Amino acid sequence: MSTSDRYGAPDTRTRILTAAWDALLDQGPHVTLADVAARASVSRQALYLHFGDRAGLLVAVVNHMDESLDLAESLARVQGAPDGAALIEAAVRLNTTFWAQVHPVAQVLEAGRHDDEALGSAWRDRMRFRQAAFREMVGALADRGELSEEWTVDDAAATLYAVAHYDTWRELIIELGWTDDRYVESMARLLRRSLLSG
Missing domain, CATH: 1.10.357 (Tetracycline Repressor; domain 2)
Known part of the structure; x- marks a missing residue:
């Protein structure tokens, strides 16, 4: 499996979004990429590859909620x-x-x-x-x-x-x-x- 396939896997993306949603509920506005990465059991690099930055992740989270x-x-x-x-x-x-x-x-x-x-x-x-x-x-x-x-x-x-x-x-x-x-x-x-x- 290539690096792009591994980081682009839909189940990984969904796991990250779910972890970020949970982190927002638990930690409020202070949630960090490190918090989300730990919850999702992925590296911070994986977050950057999927979402670009914290803003990209949070925009993706609210779309995921919808x-x-x-x-x-x-x-x-x-x-x-x-x-x-x-x-x-x-x-x-x-x-x-x-x-x-x-x-x-x-x-x-x-x-x-x-x-x-x-x-x-x-x-x-x-x-x-x-x-x-x-x-x-x-x-x-x-x-x-x-x-x-x-x-x-x-x-x-x-x-x-x-x-x-x-x-x-x-x-x-x-x-x-x-x-x-x-x-x-x-x-x-x-x-x-x-x-x-x-």
Whole structure:
């Protein structure tokens, strides 16, 4: 087996990503490449060959989390909703389910994003992904003629992104103690009244 095959093996990559995910949960923003290498039973050189640097590793971790949680499939189900009201409700339901699943890691990334370049890279990567996903949802509403004519697609997508942001979810669910059902009912009502025509 060549060096490139050994370091490029999918099972090695997955083991590293799982180890990094666990290390983030255990050690928070102070996780190092050495910590991850030890957990994954690989050399630091293997980490560099797979991911380039700490920022590359953390970006790969958050992408791996989305894949592990079948986020693409969940987003496809939201897009397949029969009408705008159902799409918004499904999007808000997915939002609270997803944030609950990734909350421990999101908390680390969000808290350290200004002071740690690698954490900031991972956070910005996921926020760009979310912005694109919400724009696709709003584009679907516009294509169906269900987006209120008061909104441009870009502005409506940015508003949806902001309303569904981690900070808002955390304040309502974690700080104020809302249940998921209360969150979905309240936020979906707000967004339906704001974004949909009629």
